[in-house]
Amino acid sequence: MKSKFALLFLALTISLLAQNNNRDKANDDIYSSRQTIITKTVKEVSPAVVGINVTELREYRDARSFDPIWRFWFGDQLDRVYQQQIKGLGSGAIISDDGYILTNDHVAGNAVTATVTLTDGRKYDAKIVGSDPTSDICLLKIEAKNLPYIKFGNSDDLMIGEWTIAFGNPFGLFDINDKPTVTVGVISNTNMTLSPSSNRYYVNMLQTDAAINPGNSGGPLVNAIGELIGMNTIIAQSQDATKYGLNIGSIGVGFAIPVNKIKRIVEELKNKGKVDRDFWTGLNIITVDENFAKTYNLFTNRGVIINQLTKDSPADRAGLKVEDIIVSLDGNKINNYETFLSYIFEHRTGDTVDVTFIRGEKEMTKKMKLEKTK
Structure with missing residues (x-):
């Protein structure tokens, strides 16, 4: 009888152990399923x-200085320039182990003071x-060594629909626990x-x-394997938000510098x-739009038309002429004066630019070498 009870007890014990092992395995499987490429990359x-966190110094004048009545009575007394400290915040990414930090120019480019907080709480x-205000890129440096850093990826081989992970400090939340906020999406385009905005292109x-x-702004946008593919910079706003000066946050359309x-x-x-963008072209241009094209019976309703051209300038030596309508630079479509500047500012002194233009009804392309400003 005792041997029967012993066998029964042993069988129950083995059964319970098996159940526990199965439960542990199930828990392990569940835990493993939570670990994705995204969580590992984060x-x-x-x-x-x-x-x-930054402090900027802004200068301003008394608004009454622009009022002729106040100016009549108080004259130059109203011309005094005042200074005001403005606090701002943003995000950044460590890009080398010796403390170089990437962020936006509009975050820290005009900072009088800038304080960087790491995820271990060190400041x-x-x-x-x-x-560089033109590209909206700013480079900071802190005195520290052996820092974790993000490796550069390649933004030229990105696929529409591949995973993206955005890190940053929205609304200053980083200050709560020294941790970045993480959001996930895809490359939409x-x-x-x-x-352009505020002379940034x-x-x-x-x-x-x-x-x-x-x-x-200034935070990293990485791919699924943790490589830096861009820097978070702009969020699109609805027309109503823009009209009334509101900032309602993300509507699912964000942009990053590649x-x-x-x-x-x-x-x-x-x-x-x-x-250094100290080059010149010798061009004076104006935007071509539908009304302009109709008025002057032009062959195209987009681009920029040359209305003045300096003799012996890079544009002149390239063979461009007054009334040529520039429609692309290096294959990039030019819609107006702003897009012309956007693409020309991608170049440096000594670069050669392929300028495609319309002369009469004929499309032509010439090479223009950008020379140092005289």
């Missing part, structure tokens, strides 16, 4: 994301190595050239539906502290 990249005063931007909100452009700008900022 864990790897997060330590290289920083929060940035550093950052200096501006260089900033590439080579998006946007309208956004060419060949990446579009993503990963949520990007105020404070995300990393291949960033690589070039970063090297220039490291070496010179600025981007």
Whole structure:
């Protein structure tokens, strides 16, 4: 009898152990299913994301100085210039183990002071190595060593629909627990050239539906394997929000500066502290639109028309003439004066540009070498 009970007890024990093992295996399977390429990449990249807090100094004059009645009574007394400290915030990415940090010019380019917070809680005063308002790229440096950093990827081989992960400091949330906010989306489009804003020119931007909100500017956009493919920069706003001056956050249309452009700008900022666009073309141009084309019976209703051209200038030597209508630069379509500037500012002194234009009813292409401003 005792042996029967012993066998029964042993069988029950084995059964319970088997159930526990099955439960443990099921739990392990569930846990493993939670670990995706996205969660692994987030864990790897997060330590290289920083929060940035800046102070800017803005100058302004008394609004009454523009009123003729006040000026009549008080004259030059109203011309006094006042200074005001403005605080701002944004995001950044560590791009080298010795403390170089990438962010937007509109985040830190005009900063009097800049404080960088790491994910381990350490705070550093950052200096501006260089900033380029035209491309909206700024390079900071902190005095630290052996830092985690994000590796550069390649923005030229991106596929529409591939995963994107956006990191940043929306609304200053980084300050709560020294951790970046993470959102996930896909590459929605590439080579998006946007309208200039505050003399910043956004060419060949990446579009993503990963949520990007105020404070995300300067933060990294990475692919599924953790490579930097862009820098979060702009969010689209609805027409109503723009009309009433509202900022309602992400509506699923965000734009990032592509990393291949960033690589070039970063090297220039490291070496010179600025981007040298000290070249000239000798062109004076105006936008061609539908009304302009109808008025002058032109062959095209887009582009820019040359209304003045300096003799012996790069444009003159290239064979361009007054009344030529420029419709593309290096194969990039020119719609107006702003897009012309956007693409010409992608170049540097000494570059050769393929200029496609319409003369009469004939389309032609000439090579124009950009020369240093005289």
